[in-house]
Amino acid sequence: MASTQHNSVAGDRPLGAGGEDKLGFRDVARRIAQSLVDHASDKGLVIGIEGAWGSGKSSLLFLIEDELAKLPQAQRPSVINFRPWLVGNRDALLANLFESLAKEINLVALRAGDASGISKEKAKAAGEALRKFVSALGSAGSAVELAGDAIAFAPLKWIGKGLRVAGSWAKGKSADPPLDVLKDRLVKSLRDLGHRFIITIDDVDRLEPAEVIEVLRLARSVADLPNVIYLLCYDSDILAHSVEQASRVQDGRAYLEKIVQLAVMVPQPEPFRLRQWFGDELRQFSSTRSDDELSRLRSVVDFEGGRQLKTPRSVVRSLDSLRFYWPPIRDGGGDLADLVWLKLIKDGNPALYRWIEDYCATAALLNLGTVRVDDAERAQQLNALHAAVAPEHFADHHYRYFFAEPLPAASVDFAEKGNGFTLFQRVSDVERNAAITGGRLASPDHYRLYFALSGPSHALKHHDHDAFWAAADNSPDRVAAVLLHLHALELTGSLSKADLLLERLKGVGDETLTPNRCRNILAGFANVMDDAYRARPFDHGWIVSLWDRATALVARMVARLDADTRAGLIQHIFGEGRALGWLTTLMRKETFAHGRYGNREKPDSEWFFTNEELDEIFELMLGRIRRLTTDELHTAVCPLDILFAWKQAGDEAGPREMLRSSIETDSGLIDVLEKLTTIRTSSDRGSYSVLTRNNLEAFLDFDEARQRIEALRMGNNALGARATALACAFNEDDGF
Incomplete structure (x- = not known):
């Protein structure tokens, strides 16, 4: 486990005691320090340490x-x-500076002796000269208090390059030496002292423009004392602009040149050294799970790191972001290479980061099937991508390839006159499931984890997957329980998390779909599908439903079983499975695929079961259906499908015989017809009930039933109201 030190967010702080010099500044600092004591002027000096923010x-x-x-x-x-x-405030600047200088002179006096080579008398003389000078300044200006070593200053007015005290000399003080005499004495005593004082002022460029001017005047004019050296740290571009704003000069740099006598540029770190620093630190608190992830991480650091890691600050900020985000991303099954790529872009180009976030969200919804992206939307997204970067940002083909790799449904357009990328492509089940398994940014279940430390509302959590596979290892009943739980979690429209899970199973590898799991999953389907419909009804007759998704998995899972297990499974699910409605649709699908009914025979490569197995399924299902009571038929899911399956399995008379006794009474007829209605949907009318000749005439006399219902609707009773609704359903029959 990485140490707490490496896991801690460092913040945008400069190097401090105990810190490691990762950029090789130590040698430069040593040379500058030696020059400050060996070669710098003893007449006073202002040195600028110049560099961009974060350098x-x-x-x-x-x-x-x-x-x-x-x-x-x-x-x-x-x-x-x-x-x-x-x-x-600005008037306190001078007082604060001289107070600090006075304290240092007193410390020099305390340390004076053979070891320091400084005379105590000269040190005390310098301190006394400073106090008298400051006292005179205060008396002339307004008010100065000396309390031991503490000096407090009252307002002074700054004029031009120097300082002119406000007012005239206080009356009755004529015996005191003039201010210029006291200044000369201070200058002489500091020169005689022969000790150098270095005043550092960091982040001058972060001051307000008016404050910048005051500090520069202070450094150049007010405190122009021998053996006093100023070290000012600033970004010359920003500082020059502040000078232009505050003093209304045209050339802020020319102004700075009059103040700063010597400029030292912060060494520009070599790009490879910044990347090496970044990689070394990253290794202390993170790790990859595979060679592929490590290979992609190396490419990310080289390609994106080379573009975004420009200064030490950019390295520190990116590492801090990763220290904060990596633990929850790791715990959520995320990918380190994708996270590093995303966070490097976020710190270097926020606009591009926002584009990626928007694109990933749309791609996830496209994968879910809840949105459609047309050519105009693709073009708009592509234009937004290019607008978020500099014109030549994607000119390099290699970089373009590595930029597209983490994005979902994106590829590189290498055409000479192309637009660089092809967006919102179709993603295969294999690609999608690989992204999900790896917790990649391209995963529709994980992408939001990278932006908001949580999965999207439609995403399956890792514990959902874990719970399902644990159930598949255990028993059909456990599988059924997990599916019911997920089916209760609505996503959008008619979709549930159970739908999403079954979609994901299409791309699962054979190593995951073990025979034992396949048997338990199929047996679980045979027990739970009708319960799922009752708990949260869906239109199982329209395009794709939970039933269809389960059915689509049958062929592959059955093929994973050996002959004995397969035979036992068929006996179990079709002979005992509680989901009679779903099992009926599965049998009907195979009936048509085998050409046992109608003219829709398919190649045997598309069959779920062999002819012999289908014969056994017919026998098992017909036995169960024939044993149904009328009440059991009425409470079943899709009674009409059960009747058709009964007929298509070879017993055409069976359904008629079962219904004949039920429809002898008026209430029985109404009960049966209500169960045999179907639902249609149109854009102008919405959903409505229909009783069609094609559906009814196989099981009863259509015209006779319709006449009886017309007669019953005239009755002023409960049956009459129900009959009226059924009469409307009869009238909707259009022959289809």
Whole structure:
């Protein structure tokens, strides 16, 4: 297990004590530190450390300070970390700076002696000169309080390049030396002290434009003292723009050149070094599950990492995002390579990330069959993709291929005049199930996990799959229970999670569909399908229903069984299966496929069962159907299908004989006809009931039944109302 340190989100923080220099800044920092004490001017100096945001300026500054701290005592300067954004207002800047400088001079005095090479007398003299100078400034300006080493400043007005104190010298103070004399004494005492003070100001470019100007004036004019060196960290483009805004000069860079006497550029990290850092850190808290996943991860780091990991900050931010997202993605069965690809894009190009999110959501619904994507929508999505990136972003064919690989239903268009990609293609069952099994971004069950740390509302959870396979290993009754539970979970329209599960089973490999599982699943179907219909009815006669999805799995699962197991299964499900309605539709399908009835015979390669097995199925099912009572027929799912199956299996007289006694009474006739109605749907009328000649005349006299119903509808009683509804159903018969 990875350590807590590697799992912790680092945040956008510079290198600190105990941190590892991953970019090789240490040597640069060492040279800069040595130059600050060996070669820098003793007349005061302003040095700029320049670099873009996230390039590592603060880390370089830390390393410089760390190297200075390692110098021998006699060479070691005093470092003052001045942070102007922590000061309440601009008038307090000067007071805060001199307070810090006074404290450092006092520390120099305490350390003075043979080891430091500094005279205590000179250190005390410098401290005294500083206090007198600041006191005079305060007296001239408005108010200054000296309390020990603490100095508080009142308002000063800054004019041009220097400082002019407000008001005139306070009356009665003429005996004090003039301010310029005190300044000269301070300059001389600091020069005599011979000790260097380095004032660091980080993130100058993050200040407001007006604050930037005040800090620059402070560095160049007010505190232009010997042996005082400023190290300013900033992005020169941003700082120049702030100067132009605040001072209304045309060239902010020219202004900076008057303030900053020496600029040091932060070294540009080599791209491969950033990727190596990223990979080394990633390895500490994550892992891949297969060689394929590892191979794809390498490609992602090379291709997408090469484009997105431009600065140390981009590396840190991407790693932090992955530390946060990886644990729930891993627990949800997700793919590390896909997650890294997505998060690199998110941090580097949020617009492209949003496009991917929208595309994956649409592709998932397309897979589910709840939306349709036409050519216009494809073109619109493709245009949106190109709008989210720079014009030449996808010019490289290799990169284009690796970009398309994690996306669902997408491929590369290599045509010279093509648009780069083909979107919303048809995905085979094998491809879809491979994505689901691998927890890939292209999986309709997992894609939302990568964006919202949760599966889409229509997705099957891993525990759903686990529960089903555990049931398949156990017994038919367990399979039935799991399917009923999933069928109760509605997705959209008539779909349930049970529908989704059965769709997913189409692409499952043979190694998963063991013979024992196949037997239990088929026996489970034979027990539960009618119960599923009763619990949450669906139109099993229209296009594809839960029954159809179960039926589509029969041939493959039966083929996985040996002869003895297959024979036992047929005996069990058709002789004892509780889902008589579903078993009837399965038998009728085979009846037509074998050409036993009608003229729809199919090649034997499309049969579920052999001719001999179908003979046995007829015998088992006819025995069960003949034993049904009229009440049992009425309560069955799809009584009309049962009657047709009875007739088509070779017993044409059986259904008529069963119904003859039932329809002798008026109430019995109405009961039977109500069970034999079918439902039609049209765009203008919706759903309505129909009694057709084609359905009824095989089992009773159609015209006689219709006349009796017409007569019964005249009665002013409950039967009359029911008969009226049936008369309307008769009138809907259009011969189809």
